[in-house]
Amino acid sequence: MNNTPNSSSPPTCTLPPQAVSNALKITSTGSQTVYVAEHDDIQIGCTFQLEPADKGALDIEWSIMNPDTTQLDRVILTYQHGEQFAYDNPLRGRFQFTETDPSNGNASVRISTLRITDTNTFQCKVKQAPGIDSRKVTVGVHVRPQEPECWTDRSGDRDQDVTLHCVSHRGSSPLTYTWNRVSDSRGLPARSTTDLPGKPPVPFPEFCANRQYPSGRFVASPSRDVGTSHGQGGWTRVSALPPVAVRG
Missing domain, CATH: 2.60.40.10 (Immunoglobulins)
Structure with missing residues (x-):
């Protein structure tokens, strides 16, 4: 019988990795x-x-x-x-x-x-x-909005609403348009509307002014989170006027 003790290797001890605190x-x-x-x-x-x-x-x-x-x-x-x-x-x-x-x-x-x-x-x-x-x-x-092109549609009849259009041909979508009256301090007509309801989508905003104020000058400002541009469209309530194109 072989009584020689086993000559196996001594047990090894693996230390856990040192905890690191991210000081940086x-x-x-x-x-x-x-x-x-x-x-x-x-x-x-x-x-x-x-x-x-x-x-x-x-x-x-x-x-x-x-x-x-x-x-x-x-x-x-x-x-x-x-x-x-x-x-x-x-x-x-x-x-x-x-x-x-x-x-x-x-x-x-x-x-x-x-x-x-x-x-x-x-x-x-x-x-x-x-x-x-x-x-x-x-x-x-x-792309920062480009100065918009604006124009006015009139029916030619007295006491009719006037529609102003404005479009910026350059600028990252979506653009947000804001209309303001700049010819005086009266602001927009009380019952004026933008982006006329019930109409198919159009690539530019519309602004329909009612008959409260006979004349005025309005500005549409297209904006994006990187800037705002300005253009102007004017309208007046006078009979038999043809449509007028107004560029900003």
């Missing part, structure tokens, strides 16, 4: 969805604060988030080992750090001369082991 913190605040007019510039904030516990190499990464979560995001700008690296993308040359040295706690960027195709969600990620934090901002680029 991005301190930028503000809206995470912003709307900007085409051709304007925008600054996206990404300031951060480091703590003594963060001892690794500083790594800053800006990327365009892929709406398909199964696909990779697109890295467009980084700061690593004291150097900035811009990667090939449609924003190259227009997407830059606002500071020469972003390691001083400011990884904010500026996007210049915005295009409609720049509409995206951007992520700033800052890492310095063991700390890591990130911030996302969605930028929507819209």
Whole structure:
């Protein structure tokens, strides 16, 4: 009989991973969805604060988030080992750090001369082991409304309602139109209506003025969340007047 003790290996002891507290913190605040007019510039904030516990190499990464979560995001700008690296993308040359040295706690960027195709969600990620934090901002680029074209329809009969039309031929939908009387302080006629009910949809707003005030000058202002434009349409209650086209 073999009484030799078993020569098996001593038991091993695996330590649990050390709990890590993300001391690094991005301190930028503000809206995470912003709307900007085409051709304007925008600054996206990404300031951060480091703590003594963060001892690794500083790594800053800006990327365009892929709406398909199964696909990779697109890295467009980084700061690593004291150097900035811009990667090939449609924003190259227009997407830059606002500071020469972003390691001083400011990884904010500026996007210049915005295009409609720049509409995206951007992520700033800052890492310095063991700390890591990130911030996302969605930028929507819209076309600012163009000065509208306005005109007046008259039946030619006295004491008849007059309909004013206005349309802006350029501007990201949907546009909101606001009518105001600008020739004096009386405001719109009390029973005037806009977007006449019971009529099929039209690509421009209509304003039907009643017979309370014989004349006046009105302005229609198309607006979007990136700006407002103005145009003018005038009307008068005089018999036998043909339709008049008034351009803003």
